[in-house]
Amino acid sequence: MRQALRTASFQLLPxxxxxxxxxxxxxxYFFVVxxxxxxxxxxxxDATLEQYARVFxxxxxxxxxxxxIATLIATVTAxxxxxxxxxxxxxxxxxxxxxxxxxxxxxxGGYLAxxxxxxxxxxxxxxxxxxxxxxxxxxxxxxALLFSPFAVIVTLTHYCxxxxxxxxxxxxxxxxxxxxxxxxxxxxxxxxxxxxLILAQARGGLTAAFALTLVITAADYVTPLMVGGPSSNMIxxxxxxxxxxxxxxxxxxxxxxVTIACCGLIVLTLSLTLRALTRPRT
Amino acid sequence: MAPLVELVGVGKGYGxxxxxxxxxxxxxxxEFVSILGPSGCGxxxxxxxxxxxxxxxxxxxxxxxxxxxxxxxEKRATNMVFQGYGLFPHMTVAQNVAYGLRxxxxxRTERARRVAEALDLIRLAxxxxxxxxxxSGGQRQRVALAxxxxxxxxxxxxxxxxxxxxxxLRLAMQEEFxxxxxxxxxxxxxxxxxxxxxxxxxxxxxxxxxxxxVQDGTPEDIYRRPASRFVAGFIGEANLFEGVGSDERVRLxxxxxxxxxxxxGPIVCxxxxxxxxxxxxxxxxxxxxxxRLFATVEDVVFLGPEVRTTLRTDSGAQALxxxxxxxxxxxxxxxxxxxxxxxxxxxxx
Numbered sequence: 001m002r003q004a005l006r007t008a009s010f011q012l013l014p015x016x017x018x019x020x021x022x023x024x025x026x027x028x029y030f031f032v033v034x035x036x037x038x039x040x041x042x043x044x045x046d047a048t049l050e051q052y053a054r055v056f057x058x059x060x061x062x063x064x065x066x067x068x069i070a071t072l073i074a075t076v077t078a079x080x081x082x083x084x085x086x087x088x089x090x091x092x093x094x095x096x097x098x099x100x101x102x103x104x105x106x107x108x109g110g111y112l113a114x115x116x117x118x119x120x121x122x123x124x125x126x127x128x129x130x131x132x133x134x135x136x137x138x139x140x141x142x143x144a145l146l147f148s149p150f151a152v153i154v155t156l157t158h159y160c161x162x163x164x165x166x167x168x169x170x171x172x173x174x175x176x177x178x179x180x181x182x183x184x185x186x187x188x189x190x191x192x193x194x195x196x197l198i199l200a201q202a203r204g205g206l207t208a209a210f211a212l213t214l215v216i217t218a219a220d221y222v223t224p225l226m227v228g229g230p231s232s233n234m235i236x237x238x239x240x241x242x243x244x245x246x247x248x249x250x251x252x253x254x255x256x257x258v259t260i261a262c263c264g265l266i267v268l269t270l271s272l273t274l275r276a277l278t279r280p281r282t
Numbered sequence: 283m284a285p286l287v288e289l290v291g292v293g294k295g296y297g298x299x300x301x302x303x304x305x306x307x308x309x310x311x312x313e314f315v316s317i318l319g320p321s322g323c324g325x326x327x328x329x330x331x332x333x334x335x336x337x338x339x340x341x342x343x344x345x346x347x348x349x350x351x352x353x354x355x356e357k358r359a360t361n362m363v364f365q366g367y368g369l370f371p372h373m374t375v376a377q378n379v380a381y382g383l384r385x386x387x388x389x390r391t392e393r394a395r396r397v398a399e400a401l402d403l404i405r406l407a408x409x410x411x412x413x414x415x416x417x418s419g420g421q422r423q424r425v426a427l428a429x430x431x432x433x434x435x436x437x438x439x440x441x442x443x444x445x446x447x448x449x450x451l452r453l454a455m456q457e458e459f460x461x462x463x464x465x466x467x468x469x470x471x472x473x474x475x476x477x478x479x480x481x482x483x484x485x486x487x488x489x490x491x492x493x494x495x496v497q498d499g500t501p502e503d504i505y506r507r508p509a510s511r512f513v514a515g516f517i518g519e520a521n522l523f524e525g526v527g528s529d530e531r532v533r534l535x536x537x538x539x540x541x542x543x544x545x546x547g548p549i550v551c552x553x554x555x556x557x558x559x560x561x562x563x564x565x566x567x568x569x570x571x572x573x574r575l576f577a578t579v580e581d582v583v584f585l586g587p588e589v590r591t592t593l594r595t596d597s598g599a600q601a602l603x604x605x606x607x608x609x610x611x612x613x614x615x616x617x618x619x620x621x622x623x624x625x626x627x628x629x630x631x
Contacts, residue, residue, distance in 0.1 A: 178368030181335060182426075186382030186433065187356045196381075201372050280373040282380045282397065282410075 034253035041247055051254035059238060059255060066235040067262050069149060070218035077157045078210040081164035086198070089172040100169050103162045111159060115226045118155045122146040122227070147229030155227050156217045163216070164209035171205025172198070200278035207274065211267045218263050219256075235259055284347060286311045286469050287332060287437055292341035294327055301327040303493045304341055309437075314463050314470045316484030320516070321475055324493040326365075326441055329473045333362045333439045346436060361435035365442045367426040369414045375425050376401070376410035382433045400432040403462060420451045424458070431466060440472040444479065456482050477517050481505070489513050505554075507627055514552040514629070521558065521601045523551040523575070524631060532628060536597030540573035541623045548631040557625035558603035560591060560611065564618040571620030577601055579615045593619065 037046045055063065084103065088096040109117075121127045122145040129141040144150065175198065183193045199206070221236030228234070235255060242252030285308035293304035302324040309315050317325045330336040332343060334355035342351045350358050361382070370378050379400050383393045401407045404424040409417070414425060423443060430438055440459075444452045456479060463470055474480050480487050481501040489497045489504060489512075497509040508514035511522060525534040527549040532542035534551065542551060553573075561567045564574060577593040580600075591611060593601040601619060611617065 176366070176368060176371070178364045178366040179370055180368075181355070182362070182364055182368035182429070183370070183381070185333065185335075185355045185360075185362045186429070187385040188381075189356065192385065197370065280370070280377045281384065282374070282376045282394070 030249075030253040031257060033250050034257055036250045038248050038250060043249065051251045052258065054251055055255050055258045059235065062233060062238060063235050063255075063258065063262070065233075066218055066259070067266065069152065069232070069234065070214050070263075071266055073153055073156050073160070073217045074210045074214040076153070077160045077164045077213040078168075078206055080157070081161060081168050081209050082202075082206055084161075085165050085169035085172050088169060089175070100165065103165050107162050111222070114159050115155055115223060118151065118158070119146060119227060122151050122154070146227060149228070149232045151227040151229075152224055152232050152234075155223050156213075156220060159223075160213040160216055164213050167205040167208035167212070168202060169205075171202035175201055195278060196280070199274070200280065203271075203274040203278060207267065207271045210270055211263075214263050214266060215260075218259055285309055286313075286346060287471070288344040289332070290342050290344070292328075292331060292338045292343060294324075294331060294336060294338050300493050302331070302338075305495050306341075307488065307495065307498075309469060309471065312467055312469060313486055314472065314484050315486045315488065316472045316474060316480035317488050317490060318474055318477060318480040318516075319490035323490040325473045325475075325490045328490070329362075329439050329441055329471060332437070332471065333360050334358045335362075359436040360439055361430035361433045361437075362439040362441060363426050363430050363443045365445060367422050369422055369425060369429075371415055373414065374410065375406065375412050375414060375417070378414060378425055379410075379429045379432050382429065386433070396432050400428040403431065403465065404428045404458070419447055420455065423447060423455060427459075427462070431462070434466075435468065437469045437471060440470060442473055442475070444474075445476075452479070459483055481517075489516065491516075508552055508629070510629060511550050511552075511631065514550070514627070519555050519602055521553040521555060523553065523595070523599060523601075525549055525551060527628060527630075534575065534597070535599070536575065536595050538575050540575075542573070542626060542628045545628050545630040550629050550631045552627040552629060553621050554625065555590075555602040555604040556588075557621045558601070558605075559620045560593075560603050560605065560617045561620065562611070562615060562617055564620075567618060567620040570622045570624075573621050573623050573626060575601075575619045577617055577619050579611050579613050579617055581613055582611055593617070595619075 033043070034051055035047050035049070037044045037048060037050065085100075088099045092099055119126070123129070124141040124143065124146070126146070128145060129138070132138045133141065180193055180197055183197055188196065218234075219236050219239075221234065221240045224232050224234045224237055239252050239255045239259075242248045242255065246252075287307075287309040289305065289307040291304045291306055292302065293300070294302045305328075317328060319325045327336055331338050334350065334353055334357070338351060342349055344350065345359055355362075370381065373381070376397055380393055380397045383396060388396070397410070398407065401410055404427055406421060406424055406428070409421070414422060417425065423446075426443070444455050447455060459470075459472075460483060472480070472483060484501065487497075487499065487501055487504050488495045491510075491512050497504055497513045499507075504513060504517055508517060508520070514520045514522060523534050525532050525548075527533075527542065527545045527547065530541065531539055532549060532551055533539045540551075542549075559567055559571055560579075567574065575595055577595045579591060580594055581592040583590045583592075588604045588606060591603045591605070593603065595601055603619065
């Protein structure tokens, strides 16, 4: 028993080393820094909650706006990802795997390419506005298409979609077709099977898709900068500037950790809601 | 009495392949029917049509006098035990069994009572809170059975439910099925490719071959009076002697003429191995053995309750005899095979 335990912990070592070295150590450095201060452009070790207080007083509304928009993007993305993965798993037959592969190929396009692509589509002289004007639906270009929260949502949803599809499809692939037939045989309707079997067993994948999109969008600062316009400033832009030209890494760290904590809470809420919704009963 | 399940000219094809040729079948209340055939004979398609998972191309299906041909499975008075069980892996045993009752909005106390009753019936009363992933194959199989039985279906459909179990467990489960059928009554339709399983369970067997029901009768009927060469070969072991029939007599291909009414022209004479008596001296054969054939012993295997002797007839056909005792026979011995013509079945080839 003791021997087995020793072997097991020995085998866990490489994994733990990678986790600690690449994730825990750098993060805990910034966690410590978030309690420090900057005095005359120099870092001063301290144990103050001042930075956290500033996050809420100075950046509270930006944080709330960021979390709202990120939650919206994550919800839309997870929903589309679920619909797509569901189609691939249950309707596309033998083309399912191929369709999933196609969705992943779009990742090769790269992040910036996608942003510029949407700039081209949504811009004042872009494809969408030109088409609307040519059809006589609008007299001039709609400026709100680009440099607006709408553009941020569209761009980030498009970017995150393949990443969100993957965990959902993974979860749906594990479903047993016979179990679904058995549920029908026992009288379950389509919506009932969706809730009791499909959602109940794919909620892990769905939560992963949501969480992945949420953390990517909540921390993103390139997309709001490029297509967002002045009204869609997100917390990522401010975090970046604290580490950059403002030289205030304690405040930047505090902002980052508050964002991480909020994202954690949102994901936990979703996870618990899904669990309550799909909980099996006797 | 009106049948509980009635199939009228029901057929199904997939593309250019015909899975089930139009066939008619009537199954009465309380029957335990086995649909028996090799893989690909259409037996599972037939069962799935009764259950509502496959829509027939033609014909109609009536359950309790009502046409259900186009009704989906959730609207039929049938429940199915699937080959792969199809248990819900994220639910406990009791939650699996209760699922159909919840859908049917059976009240909580009634539901709990019926679930307990079903678990009791399958002898898993203590495992209600166990996750299905923690069950053995045999236990899973029983949960699948309980989940269907708890619905008190008019017709219980079983699709090769024992095929994933090992032999010992399969035999034990066969006994369970017999006990449960006797205990709950109801109509069971059981699909299998295993003739021993069909014989031991069902009171009626429908043998299927290439999308057709080729014989429908009691296990004894089918064993003793197979309707075709296929049925004779598929159900148990059989000696199949080819020959030509005319005037109440059969001339076997080895030249021997034996009494045998039944068919004119090319025939197959079916003789079960246990009906065959072997003797080195023809005079030693009992009088009732009025059909006789010369053969050479190829192998003698002692199996305990019986002795299995493989032989080759003079026309080169392989033959088999099962007897209680080995006698003094050895490979290479010349013997006479004798049987009573009452025990043989002559079928047009």
